[in-house]
Amino acid sequence: MKNNVGITLKIGLLFSTIFIGLFLILASILYGVFTNLFVDYIKQDLQVRGNNHARIVAESPNKETIGHVIEMEKGASTSVLITDIEQKVLASSETPDQDMDNHLVDKGSKETARVLESDWRQHKYIITISPMKNNTGYVYMYYPSKILREIIYIMNVLFIVSGLGILLLAFGLIGFISQRLTKPLVIMKEATNKIALGKYKQVISVKGTDEIAQLGNSIQILGEQLQYFENSRNEFLADVSHELRTPLTYIKGYSDILAKGKVSNKVDQENYLNIINKEASRLTFLVNDLFEMSKIEVGKFELNKEITMINELIEKVVSNLIPAARKKGLDIKADYQADLPEISVDLERMEQVFYNLIENAIKYTINGQITIRSYLKSDFVIIEIQDSGIGIPSEELPKIWERFYRVDQSRTRKTGGTGLGLYVVKQIIESHHGNIIGSSTENEGSTFTIFLKL
Template identity: 60%
Template sequence: MKRRFKMNSISIKLGILFSGIFIGLFFILGFILYSAFTNLFIDYIKQDLVVRGNNHANVLEKQFHQETIEHVVKMETDVTTDVLIADSNQNILASSVVPDEDMKEHMLHSDEIHKGGLIEEDWREHDYLISISPIGNYQGYVYMYYPTSLLREIVVVLNIVMIVTSFGIVLLALALIGFMSRMLTKPLITMKEATNKMALGKYKQIIPVSGNDELAQLGESIQSLGEQLQEFDDSRNEFLATVSHELRTPLTYIKGYSDILTKGIITKPEEQEEYLNIINKEAKRITFLVNDLLDVSKLQVGKFELNKETANINPVIQKVIINLKPEAEEKGVALSAELLDVPDTSIDVQRMEQVIYNLVENAIKYTIEGGITVLTYTTNDFVAIEISDTGIGIPADHLEQIWDRFYRVDSSRTRKTGGSGLGLYVVKNIIQSHGGDIRVESTENSGTTFTIYHK
């Protein structure tokens, strides 16, 4: 598909701008050079005319007689310049040409004494440039004439050469400027096309740029942005699939067991209680997932708020341990707490309970055998909460990414254990909102330890 050039395209605008600047500067420079050359050339003619006249006057001063006069006249015959020799009373003694009216009109009157030099230098209005050189002690005068018609012809030729040369240079410059503007804007056009494709959902784009200038850096940034958007889109799609699965599974349990109870198929109280517990457990599972989603949406729009109060973290941990102990025992995993005496701190109790619950529940999910320990202690004026397990651990190259939204270490592993990839993202934001910090240490197949520091 051929590209159509539009007047509002950046390459056309740059071409017009550069062309305008170049043409303006070129004509200014050309005018200056033309004026300088013309003035220098004419000044040379004037000076040469005066010098020739002075040389003739010096010769005549030594031998002012007819033979010398004829010799001087002969020297100026069949050359560009002409000579006229007059006595002290301005009577013509000899001339290389028959004097015309303009020559005669510029001869000095007897009462005018001239020290020598140009007496007519207007080459545009008069027929001659004229100089006068006195002979000796004003015994006579040597008049030199240079026909200005030659100067005007030379200037006309010079004008033609300048115009033709300028026209050729301008055409060549316009072509070069057009090519350069195209080369300069080609990366921008490529980036524009790439961003248009990205707007249509084709995020991964290859932008061929070279060098390390601003355009190359912009191209690399757009390319990197596309890759990040693609990763985000992939994570989002995977997240939506996971959330759908996470919602579908408990809803299936709730619907199935509630149908059984509604139809009265189960009559034994202990079985009814078991089914109700399952329904309650799956409802809590949905509640935690929905809460994570709500927290993420609040974090994105900056509406995540804490309701802080002065409280001790140990009772919060004990409550979480009591709630999750049945789930741990069901898997054959020991869940214990070593809660040392720690000072009260300013916390949002409900949010901190959510943090501990998420971390302990994750530990239960990924611990097949062994145990989970929750420890509290103080260190350097910080209250530390340490959750350690003997689970499958986290690969070292994933440790920095586990805090990212939607990130999961292993999708296949997540499908078995459940999880939306939001829990740790929410946990870290809650801790940071409290002004604290959370760190992780993990070894594959040995276990993981999360440590929270809060002041």
């Protein structure tokens, strides 16, 4: 759980830092825009009102008009001050203070309508000047900076309060999102820890179709495959032990009898010797499969190719297996294309391929026949080995090339085998840049087709 908090905290801090940074940037931009717009509005308003007052007084320069202008500003937050051309104060809506006096222009200077002071942070007023027509005087307008500072202060408070509210909401949302993001990762971490301890089959309940869900699904599939290979390995070790023990028992038992001279009948002696030879051959094939698999696994599988007639190689294997077929009452039918071109293969390993495939056909065929064909098609020499045996269920067919795979444990016990034969066959064929495919109908038979490129 400690790691969970750690990654959640890290993601939360990352998102929070990014969010706070963006919020501060946005807040500063909004603050600057609002302040500038508001100050510009005040300056424009002061200038417009000052110009209007200057026009009215210039059109009718008497005390009544000036008094009317002063009365208009007395009820407003702004102040007005009117002077003649010599900067003598004619009237003011309030008693001029030091800051107002300091911003009066010099006597005799010719002024245009403009903003005299806009620094509301350092000065008491925002001030504009509007000259009257014919240079008869000036109208000064004052907006108290205190009001503006209060408005800005309130705006800052609102920004801070709303910002804190948004931050709290964001932290809650970020915490929720980071928790949602890290929870599947924690589930996967716990599952991989269990897999590392040998508990391969794990259920990872991660919903969705995104990358995290796909990762969870991949880990679950990996665990299932590891469990499958672990079960296969255990079964393989048990089967290898059984396969080794049985022929060794026969060999030891019958050799002991012969060595002790307990059998004087030549027929019995020959039978015992045949049994010993048969069991020794069985051990040889088993050891060869294991040896080939080990070389495949460590990447030391090398070929020693020679030019050969493939029909002759098939016929050699068939002639050696005919006695086993006849013993079960099976016929082996050969249909070879006579004019097949020579091809380059590793004779020993290709012989192993044909032994494995034809022996399998004999093992799993109760009655009927085994047909072996060879023919040329396009740039390929094609060899088919077809039997009328018990067949392979369609759902099991794609798995027969896997290491240690046996279609049915019960029939494996009856016929022998470690699930390595077809795996080794496929590796040998593919190392020749060829291909092998299998087709089967349950209770009708199987066909294995080899494609060897010229």
